[in-house]
Amino acid sequence: xxxxxxxxxxxxxxxxxxxxxxxxxxxxxxxxxxxxxxxxxxxxxxxxxxxxxxxxxxxxxxxxxxxxxxxxxxxxxxxxxxxxxxxxxxxxxxxxxxxxxxxxxxxxxxxxxxxxxxxxxxxxxxxxxxxxxxxxxxxxxxxxxxxxxxxxxxxxxxxxxxxxxxxxxxxxxxxxxxxxxxxxxxxxxxxxxxxxxxxxxxxxxxxxxxxxxxxxxxxxxxxxxxxxxxxxxxxxxxxxxxxxxxxxxxxxxxxxxxxxxxxxxxxxxxxxxxxxxxxxxxxxxxxxxxxxxxxxxxxxxxxxxxxxxxxxxxxxxxxxxxxxxxxxxxxxxxxxxxxxxxxxxxxxxxxxxxxxxxxxxxxxxxxxxxxxx
Amino acid sequence: xxxxxxxxxxxxxxxxxxxxxxxxxxxxxxxxxxxxxxxxxxxxxxxxxxxxxxxxxxxxxxxxxxxxxxxxxxxxxxxxxxxxxxxxxxxxxxxxxxxxxxxxxxxxxxxxxxxxxxxxxxxxxxxxxxxxxxxxxxxxxxxxxxxxxxxxxxxxxxxxxxxxxxxxxxxxxxxxxxxxxxxxxxxxxxxxxxxxxxxxxxxxxxxxxxxxxxxxxxxxxxxxxxxxxxxxxxxxxxxxxxxxxxxxxxxxxxx
Numbered sequence: 001x002x003x004x005x006x007x008x009x010x011x012x013x014x015x016x017x018x019x020x021x022x023x024x025x026x027x028x029x030x031x032x033x034x035x036x037x038x039x040x041x042x043x044x045x046x047x048x049x050x051x052x053x054x055x056x057x058x059x060x061x062x063x064x065x066x067x068x069x070x071x072x073x074x075x076x077x078x079x080x081x082x083x084x085x086x087x088x089x090x091x092x093x094x095x096x097x098x099x100x101x102x103x104x105x106x107x108x109x110x111x112x113x114x115x116x117x118x119x120x121x122x123x124x125x126x127x128x129x130x131x132x133x134x135x136x137x138x139x140x141x142x143x144x145x146x147x148x149x150x151x152x153x154x155x156x157x158x159x160x161x162x163x164x165x166x167x168x169x170x171x172x173x174x175x176x177x178x179x180x181x182x183x184x185x186x187x188x189x190x191x192x193x194x195x196x197x198x199x200x201x202x203x204x205x206x207x208x209x210x211x212x213x214x215x216x217x218x219x220x221x222x223x224x225x226x227x228x229x230x231x232x233x234x235x236x237x238x239x240x241x242x243x244x245x246x247x248x249x250x251x252x253x254x255x256x257x258x259x260x261x262x263x264x265x266x267x268x269x270x271x272x273x274x275x276x277x278x279x280x281x282x283x284x285x286x287x288x289x290x291x292x293x294x295x296x297x298x299x300x301x302x303x304x305x306x307x308x309x310x311x312x313x314x315x316x317x318x319x320x321x322x323x324x325x326x327x328x329x330x331x332x333x334x335x336x337x338x339x340x341x342x343x344x345x346x347x348x349x350x351x352x353x354x355x356x357x358x359x360x361x362x363x364x365x366x367x368x369x370x371x372x373x
Numbered sequence: 374x375x376x377x378x379x380x381x382x383x384x385x386x387x388x389x390x391x392x393x394x395x396x397x398x399x400x401x402x403x404x405x406x407x408x409x410x411x412x413x414x415x416x417x418x419x420x421x422x423x424x425x426x427x428x429x430x431x432x433x434x435x436x437x438x439x440x441x442x443x444x445x446x447x448x449x450x451x452x453x454x455x456x457x458x459x460x461x462x463x464x465x466x467x468x469x470x471x472x473x474x475x476x477x478x479x480x481x482x483x484x485x486x487x488x489x490x491x492x493x494x495x496x497x498x499x500x501x502x503x504x505x506x507x508x509x510x511x512x513x514x515x516x517x518x519x520x521x522x523x524x525x526x527x528x529x530x531x532x533x534x535x536x537x538x539x540x541x542x543x544x545x546x547x548x549x550x551x552x553x554x555x556x557x558x559x560x561x562x563x564x565x566x567x568x569x570x571x572x573x574x575x576x577x578x579x580x581x582x583x584x585x586x587x588x589x590x591x592x593x594x595x596x597x598x599x600x601x602x603x604x605x606x607x608x609x610x611x612x613x614x615x616x617x618x619x620x621x622x623x624x625x626x627x628x
Contacts (some may be wrong), residue, residue, distance in 0.1 A: 010468040069395020249476040355397045
């Protein structure tokens with residue numbers, strides 16, 4: 001069993017027609033339910049829900065405060081290496097771009113960690129491009145060995161691995177996996193991922209499930225919004241999350257809502273996702289999966305983020321650099337342009353002003369350190 | 374009325390245990406402590422950051438409180454044991470609320486793993502307060518494993534749905550000779566009072582206070598409700614009748 005089988009069924013849906021069929025009544029019915037099914041989710045993502053965003057927002061806020069309280073988990077990404085063998089049409093790390101690639105030495109990892117930890121952050125998300133030669137699993141493990149001295153939670157956002165490799169990283173101290181499918185629509189996926197192992201759709205789609213099986217405490221998935229019809233992509237992302245949550249109840253499944261951002265190249269996304277649509281997606285996710293985390297990145301501008309924190313978001317990044325070594329040096333190539341460059345201190349102040357408590361630490365690494373490879 | 378609650382050699386006056394999560398700012402905690410009159414406060418070790426300065430939750434808890442570190446995040450007995458040991462090593466005392474949860478949808482506890490963790494930690498000298506799904510045989514096993522109290526849930530945690538498990542909790546109160554603390558689900562002061570009237574030794578709640586519009590006033594409301602419920606229990610509730618009792622009983626003529 002794999003989500004692929006569910007997805008195959010979902011792909012058969014006549015979406016164009018479905019979006020027209022849902023009514024305000026369907027949306028209100030969904031709002032009145034405790035456990036929403038896939039038809040409720042479709043209704044919440046349909047055009048019929050657009051005039052009811054305020055009602056959805058009220059319900060979503062209530063659910064979020066009940067389950068998560070007045071708090072917001074903070075984290076920051078740390079780019080370890082930008083070597084990459086893939087050619088993806090929307091990413092600056094794509095192998096076709098000629099820029100000096102970088103990979104942090106363990107000493108540099110330590111310096112970055114010190115700088116980040118000094119801001120108070122205790123949760124870190126480490127990222128690499130995909131290159132088993134330049135950033136192999138053993139390298140990630142060594143980096144985790146350094147990072148666990150500074151952080152209470154280490155998550156990875158790297159190329160898909162096998163269950164055994166995920167177990168190795170779990171043992172090393174990694175507790176969370178973030179892996180975006182980028183786009184669920186298979187034809188679009190093939191167009192965007194021109195070359196490299198990332199072309200293997202199934203391998204990527206099944207990786208979050210392998211992460212659950214390996215025993216990660218949290219698994220975070222999502223679609224890069226803007227690559228294909230956003231309603232359909234959001235629907236399939238949320239169905240993927242529910243599939244995982246139903247089968248792996250011990251794992252915290254969360255969703256991200258990354259919107260496409262400018263990068264080195266000139267690719268323009270097919271479907272523009274307006275702020276209004278983004279809000280509809282976040283609210284639909286919250287109502288469909290009341291206990292799931294929803295992560296908001298600095299891809300979104302500060303003013304918008306300050307509003308979105310009230311609508312279902314439970315985790316946000318702060319003090320972000322998308323460059324390798326970006327916390328201690330200048331001059332790397334960012335993976336994409338961020339829109340909210342505020343420091344941890346500024347985000348903290350903004351949250352308190354909005355009646356929310358920033359949560360810096362919400363875990364403890366429970367495995368013993370493993371010796372360096 | 375001298376009616377202390379004895380747990381792990383400590384005599385407590387207040388029977389309201391409170392939490393630390395979900396507040397909009399940690400500086401509310403000392404105020405909630407004062408207004409609730411509570412003497413026991415639970416804190417997730419995962420949220421404790423000794424290097425966190427102002428953000429460290431422990432720095433906001435008044436010194437007279439008995440800390441009840443909990444093993445939030447544990448999915449197995451082994452993880453719970455590990456977290457409890459970390460808590461003791463971090464200087465948080467030797468009380469522990471065991472929370473082993475394998476289900477992120479309803480956050481219902483895993484009784485089997487909870488019993489295993491209780492056995493290990495009680496043997497290590499911890500004062501163990503296990504959070505559990507209300508099940509009589511599991512409660513008896515927890516007692517045998519060395520629990521200092523048993524904490525059945527009233528409804529899924531964080532839901533404010535009230536004392537939905539009333540019948541099962543009542544049976545545990547009757548049959549298990551330990552303090553029974555209703556933990557989780559209590560949403561209203563009247564529900565806290567109801568649990569206390571039934572004979573619960575205490576109630577533990579967080580969401581109902583932390584997510585109230587005015588947490589400080591709600592803390593007072595729970596303080597009063599818990600005290601009233603306890604008093605009613607001690608006073609012995611009058612019998613409940615289905616119909617009005619006749620003021621001229623049929624056998625009155627017998628004198």
